Amino acid sequence: MVSAVEHTGSKSVAAWGAVLSMALCVAMLIASEFMPVSLLTPMAEGLGATEGQTGQAISISGLFAVAASMFITTAAGRLNRKWVLVAMTAFMLLSLVLVAAAPNFAVLMIGRAMLGICIGGFWALATAVIMRLVPISDVPRALALIYGGQAIAAAFAAPIGSYLGGMFGWRAVFWALVPIVAVNLIWHLVSLPSLPARRRQDFRTMFDLLTRPYFLRGLFAAMLSWGSAYTMLTYLRPFLEQVTGVDVTTLSVLLLVLGCAGFVGTWAAGRFLSDNVAPLLKMPALVMGACTLGLLTMGGSVFAAGLFLAVWGAMNTAISVIWMTWMSQNADDAPEAAGSLMVAAIQSSILLGAVVGGLLLDGMTITATFTGSIVLAGLAIALIGTGRHLLKPA
Incomplete structure (x- = not known):
């Protein structure tokens, strides 16, 4: 398989800034998806729901992630993959705002559903995009950076979330993620090269x-x-x-x-x-x-x-x-x-x-x-x- 890295003359240019931007996006996705694990009890109390019901906030994001992962490449058609990834990150940003401001359980679930679309869409495209950003020999190193973002979020998101949630309330934790994702969205716009669709997924x-x-x-x-x-x-x-x-x-x-x-x-x-x-x-x-x-x-x-x-x-x-x-x-x-x-x-x-x-x-x-x-x-x-x-x- 040939990597479709952008070329300058005869030299391949590895878009490591774009890889790092994707790694940050992964970290934010993991943090956003599983933050309710560390905030389950106060979220349930704040929304007037049981802990079991609030746990479904994770399941609803999983449900929509399943649908998005199966349909995103087909639905995106010939759209430039850069703008699909930008759209997925924008969905995550809106999801965090809805969750942080949720006046009731229904709005929380809508926000989590939007996050699920972002999760499924991003992961379905991530490996294929990485293979276009760097030379084929650097793909393992680039994927390691992506999983590094996952590991960082897994290590620090839950404990920091539970600690800050105890001090400032669970809504403040989700609000704190909003500016980070906003910066990540801008980073995508600046660092991701144009990635025209190669062919329609079948x-x-x-x-x-x-x-x-x-x-x-x-x-x-x-x-x-x-x-x-x-x-x-x-x-x-x-x-x-x-x-x-x-x-x-x-x-x-x-x-x-x-x-x-x-x-x-x-x-x-x-x-x-x-x-x-x-x-x-x-x-x-x-x-x-x-x-x-x-x-x-x-x-x-x-x-x-x-x-x-x-x-x-x-x-x-x-x-x-x-x-x-x-x-x-x-x-x-x-x-x-x-x-x-x-x-x-x-x-x-x-x-x-x-x-x-x-x-x-x-x-x-x-x-x-x-x-x-x-x-x-x-x-x-x-x-x-x-x-x-x-x-x-x-």
Whole structure:
């Protein structure tokens, strides 16, 4: 595959400013998408809703992200991809304003739905755009910067959000993100080069991928793995408050431990991942499921909770590297279509996790929510097995 990097004479110009702008956009997307995790309790109180209902603010963004990831490349048609990315970032900006100013639960959900469109659209296009911004040999380094933005947001957004939310209120946290996204929007306009559409996306390519048994099994396994993770993560704050008995300060520290461990997970996955990805596919569900079980049995101890969250957090970032590597190796003939399907699968799993977890929390207890997460992890492990039947035939 040839990278469509802009040329000046005979020299390729790597648009690293644009890559960094996209990395900041990723950080803001992750921070915006999962900020309700650290602010679930005060948001529920402020909007007169239950914690389970407020958790659906994450599921609604996942629902619209699924739709956007499947349709964005087709709906955008021949539009210049630069302006599609600019539009997605503008949607995020408007979403944050609506959420911060939401007078009721309905407006909150509208704002989160708009964020979902931005998430699905951005991720569906991100890898293809990166391949056009830098020479093909620099693509791994550029993608590492993108995942770096994700790791930074995972490390600092939740603890800072919970801390500032405790001091100034949850609305102030969302308002604080608005000027950062506004700067990011301007940065896009300045740094992104013109990216004319190459060709119209065809749904037939996606359908062809879904007829491949190994790829379809992999999609379901990835969904179960992420579904298990977000059934637990979405409702982590109620667990730490009710079972571990933490205050806002301790909660912020534990969330910081979870997030910082993500840097270790990203580094380890990139360092030790080889061409033989099959044995690693079940690791995320196995390790994260075991940590969730550990929290259920020993989560009353702050030290034990911190230890399990550190291990869980490391695997929470490694999961993306592992499964995206699987995708690149087993759908290398249709990477854009595969990327859209993977984004849809991941966002569907986040939707699944938030919905199932919220129903279990409101209908039963937080213990039932975490048990549901463990069950989903077990199903993922059973489906993956050795991982060999998730690989394309040699």
